[in-house]
Amino acid sequence: MTVDYATFDLERNLLDEERDPPRHTFEVFIxxxxxxxxxxxxxxADEAGAIEATRRMVVDSPHHLGAxxxxxxxxxxxFGSMAVEDEAN
Structure with missing residues (x-):
């Protein structure tokens, strides 16, 4: 099979930021x-998705006291036991 790249139509590749809210890598401490x-x-995730995922991690597990x-x-x-920021930070 021969592939001729010149015959492919060029499609604009939209970045995630153009279609959806920007995605980042968030840290979650449980x-x-x-x-x-x-x-x-x-x-x-985007920020709203990360917040919801973090909240769900606490709600969905009886072992997770906070996040x-x-x-x-x-x-x-x-959330939970980590809702108030530690004064030592």
């Missing part, structure tokens, strides 16, 4: 009753 240190998860959502190390929001 306070889990089974472990002594928070568990780190990474989420690729904190961060972007590039900056705290965005906390």
């Amino acid at each position: 306070d889990d009753s089974r472990y002594s240190v928070p568990t780190l998860y990474l989420i690729a 904190e959502l961060r972007l590039d190390g900056r705290r965005l929001i906390g």
